[in-house]
Structures are given as C-alpha cells and as structure tokens.
Amino acid sequence: MGKIAVLGSVNMDIVITTGRMPKVGETIIGDQIDYFVGGKGANQAVAAARFGGKTTFLGKIGQDTFGEKVYQHLSEEQLDVRSVAQEKNIFTGIASIFKLPQDNCITVISGANELVDREYVDQVAHQIIESDVLLVQIEIPVETLQYALQLAKENGVTTLLNPAPYHDIVGELLPNVDILTPNETEFAALIGKELIPEAEMEETILAWQQTHTTRLIVTRGSQGVSFVESDKLVTVPSSKVPVVDTTGAGDTFNGILAAALSEGMSFKEAVILANRGAGLSVQKLGAQTGMPTRAAVIASEH
Numbered sequence: 212m213g214k215i216a217v218l219g220s221v222n223m224d225i226v227i228t229t230g231r232m233p234k235v236g237e238t239i240i241g242d243q244i245d246y247f248v249g250g251k252g253a254n255q256a257v258a259a260a261r262f263g264g265k266t267t268f269l270g271k272i273g274q275d276t277f278g279e280k281v282y283q284h285l286s287e288e289q290l291d292v293r294s295v296a297q298e299k300n301i302f303t304g305i306a307s308i309f310k311l312p313q314d315n316c317i318t319v320i321s322g323a324n325e326l327v328d329r330e331y332v333d334q335v336a337h338q339i340i341e342s343d344v345l346l347v348q349i350e351i352p353v354e355t356l357q358y359a360l361q362l363a364k365e366n367g368v369t370t371l372l373n374p375a376p377y378h379d380i381v382g383e384l385l386p387n388v389d390i391l392t393p394n395e396t397e398f399a400a401l402i403g404k405e406l407i408p409e410a411e412m413e414e415t416i417l418a419w420q421q422t423h424t425t426r427l428i429v430t431r432g433s434q435g436v437s438f439v440e441s442d443k444l445v446t447v448p449s450s451k452v453p454v455v456d457t458t459g460a461g462d463t464f465n466g467i468l469a470a471a472l473s474e475g476m477s478f479k480e481a482v483i484l485a486n487r488g489a490g491l492s493v494q495k496l497g498a499q500t501g502m503p504t505r506a507a508v509i510a511s512e513h
C-alpha cells in the first residue's frame with residue numbers, strides 16, 4: 212500500500228438544489244438544502260483513502276461548529292487527520308454551491324484554508340517527506356504550494372497538482388510538478404486561451420506535452436480523460452452513467468490517481484481506474500457521498 216499526503220482545503224459545502232439561478236435583484240424559492248463536508252483537499256484525501264491508499268490529510272479548520280463537524284467526519288474515514296490544525300478566531304472554509312439541473316456553481320470563502328502557510332508545512336514536513344505522492348490543489352495560498360512542492364520534489368516524493376481553481380502561478384510551479392491534471396478550462400488558461408475548440412483539443416495536448424516534462428492529464432467531462440503516451444494521444448472514455456451531481460468528480464479522479472500511482476500501478480492503469488471512480492462518484496448528491504471504495508471501482512470494470 213502506498214502513502215499519500217494531501218495538502219489542501221477543507222470546507223463545509225452548503226448545497227442549495229434549485230431549478231435555476233436567481234437573476235440579480237431577484238428572490239426565488241429553492242428546492243432543498245444539504246450540508247456536506249467538502250473542499251478539494253479533503254475530497255481528494257477521502258477518495259484516495261477509500262481506494263485503499265494510506266492517506267494523510269494536511270490542512271486547517273476554524274474554531275466553529277463547522278470545524279468540529281468536518282473534523283469528526285474526516286476522522287470517520289480511513290484517514291490520518293492527526294496533523295489537521297485548528298486556528299482560533301477564524302471560521303472553517305465554506306463553499307456555497309448551487310446545484311442546478313444542468314451543472315453546479317460554487318463560491319468558496321476560504322476561512323482557515325487561507326492560514327495554511329509555510330510554517331504549517333514545516334510542522335508537517337515529515338508527513339510529506341515520508342509519502343510516495345504529494346497531492347495538492349489551489350484552494351490554499353500559492354506560496355505554501357510552491358514551498359510544499361519544492362520540499363516534496365527535493366525529497367523524491369512524486370508531486371501531483373490539480374490546478375483548481377485555476378491560478379496564474381501554475382506555470383511557475385511546473386518545475387516541481389510531476390503530474391498536472393487540469394480540466395479543459397484550466398488547460399486553456401494554462402496556455403493563455405479562454406477556450407480550446409474541441410476539434411483542436413487533442414493536437415493542443417500533444418503539442419504541450421512535447422515541450423514539457425510534467426506529465427499532463429486533461430479531464431474532459433463526458434469526453435473522458437486524455438494524456439500522451441509514447442508520443443501518442445490516449446483518450447480514456449467516460450462511462451455512460453446517470454449523473455446526479457458532478458461536484459467532486461475531479462476530486463475523485465485525483466484522489467484515486469494519487470493512490471493508484473503511490474502503489475506503483477502503471478500510469479495508464481491508474482488513469483483508467485481513476486476515471487471509473489469519477490464515473491461512480493457523480494451518481495449521488497454531494498462531493499464525497501458517491502466516492503467509491505476500491506472494490507466498487509474494480510467491480511465497475513464489468
């Protein structure tokens with residue numbers, strides 16, 4: 212079993228299910244409200260742990276009821292949360308999520324996630340160095356990411372960056388990133404475009420990979436997942452499943468990918484399993500609710 216350290220955010224997701232977004236200045240009546248533990252960091256850690264990776268989550272909560280709830284929830288997963296720090300006088304991160312019939316809209320208020328700093332990385336450095344894979348996203352300060360990725364790289368730990376939400380720092384982080392997993396929008400931003408036409412996506416991925424050593428995997432929603440192997444583009448198609456909620460699908464992909472790679476699985480096999488896991492995760496409401504166990508991912512093969 213491989214060891215994974217996930218450094219990142221944890222949020223309380225407040226999910227409002229509604230038929231449509233209100234217009235500016237308008238009030239509408241929604242259908243349902245749910246509270247789920249989320250945050251890209253915590254979600255990815257849960258996905259890795261459910262897949263069977265020996266996973267440590269590194270992040271911060273605030274001194275409030277949500278902080279206690281998310282800590283309790285994470286403790287009930289097969290996760291090492293002993294280094295999660297509680298900060299005084301600040302609230303736990305919150306994500307306000309509008310779940311619409313066609314997709315979702317998310318606004319994150321960072322709270323304690325903003326206080327995940329270099330000093331914290333120093334305190335948990337041994338957890339990072341002892342891991343096979345360090346997995347990070349961009350819901351904590353970018354200076355912290357820069358510092359943690361460098362520490363991991365210097366110590367021979369495989370580094371995986373999920374560049375979400377996108378930030379212009381990504382290009383600068385690349386020398387310390389082994390694997391980069393943008394979605395199509397984030398990949399377009401990385402190459403300085405607003406959008407890459409679908410017909411140009413494959414050649415754009417190939418061209419980027421030819422000039423970079425960081426291994427690129429572009430997650431493409433219903434199109435599947437694309438990467439380059441032996442100078443050829445490989446696209447692993449998405450499974451055709453009933454979609455209830457896509458929140459956390461990318462997190463499931465990243466968590467399983469990290470766990471699979473940490474145990475020495477081949478790159479292609481790890482991508483295939485991570486993609487299947489993401490397909491299972493979208494079948495329930497909430498980022499973590501539908502995240503599968505390893506057994507469920509393997510069983511979904513047939």
Ligand code: RIB
Nearest residue numbers: 222249250251306459498
């Ligand atoms: O990727 C989904 C996550 O993004 C949600 O759980 C929310 O907390 C935001 O961080």
